[in-house]
């Protein structure tokens with residue numbers, strides 16, 4: 001039967017497609033350390049469940065398509081800490097940050113249009129864009145430079161008459177890079193020069209280390225006409241399954257258009273919205289504690305990974321990811337091999353190949369992403385296994401090529 005080109009062109013999740021190999025390893029009795037996926041192991045704060053328990057209505061109804069007003073008000077209060085004067089009307093509750101990014105791309109770009117992304121980028125941007133037949137045009141950030149935000153001239157080289165916006169996450173998934181206020185301002189000014197939208201995905205906003213203070217694109221008041229801020233509670237409160245995100249802008253025209261899309265999917269999940277009202281009563285102490293935990297984990301991973309001969313990795317300053325360059329020929333092959341052919345005392349480590357986080361063909365073949373979503377002892381063990389795996393993988397490859405040369 002006929003299937004659309006759209007879905008056939010869509011790439012499978014680069015992380016999830018290797019899961020069957022992990023499942024098979026587990027069936028063989030191998031313990032797999034999962035550093036491949038951004039599912040935090042930290043508990044969802046109890047206040048989420050308390051608010052739901054208190055809820056007495058007997059019907060799980062739709063809510064307003066833009067979300068519960070009380071939750072939107074709570075978000076406005078929370079965003080005011082980041083210098084944003086927002087009304088509840090300027091905040092739309094979405095089904096995770098994923099829906100907010102999809103809405104953002106859909107509202108600014110038509111099929112065939114282009115959005116510039118900072119590469120490597122959150123892999124599912126590919127999926128959202130290809131569903132909308134929008135082309136992602138990459139501007140590359142480099143491991144050697146700590147995946148710093150590329151210079152404006154790199155962006156300018158990619159701007160065409162079809163470019164509609166610039167999209168990136170800050171702090172970055174998959175690199176953990178944190179872009180500074182000056183970086184963001186220069187992108188906003190560039191966007192003004194070329195009349196583009198700037199879509200900033202701030203899902204990891206609070207997870208910044210080494211004395212950095214969380215901030216938001218929302219504080220640049222003079223640029224609000226072209227800013228779309230995307231947010232989510234998935235990572236901040238370990239609420240991945242709650243599916244609560246936000247789409248935020250002060251551009252009234254955009255809000256009206258996005259409301260049409262929101263209405264067509266009726267409502268974000270009602271019960272999660274009730275619990276999320278509770279989550280937004282938590283204060284700085286919560287974020288401090290969690291950030292400190294991730295900072296510790298980052299340090300452990302960085303120390304262990306630095307022991308790998310030939311690794312290229314600068315200490316990232318945010319999120320809970322680290323992208324590293326390894327002396328390997330093919331990251332996807334390597335990740336698979338770690339699951340099918342390698343273990344240390346019946347344990348192995350699964351990471352994400354970075355190939356799927358690039359739009360550029362062939363890029364990421366010698367890079368992986370590590371999500372430090374386990375406690376420190378497990379991380380130490382997992383990184384050690386990874387180090388031994390890299391050594392062994394290269395030995396096996398050398399032997400294979402010797403055999404090929406002699407035959």
Ligand SMILES: Cc1ncc(COP(=O)(O)O)c(C=O)c1O
Pocket residue numbers: 038095096097098099122169172173201203231232233234240243244245
């Ligand atoms: C940068 C970034 N944006 C958006 C998302 C989407 O998350 P959700 O839809 O769970 O809010 C993720 C999830 O990993 C992410 O890392």
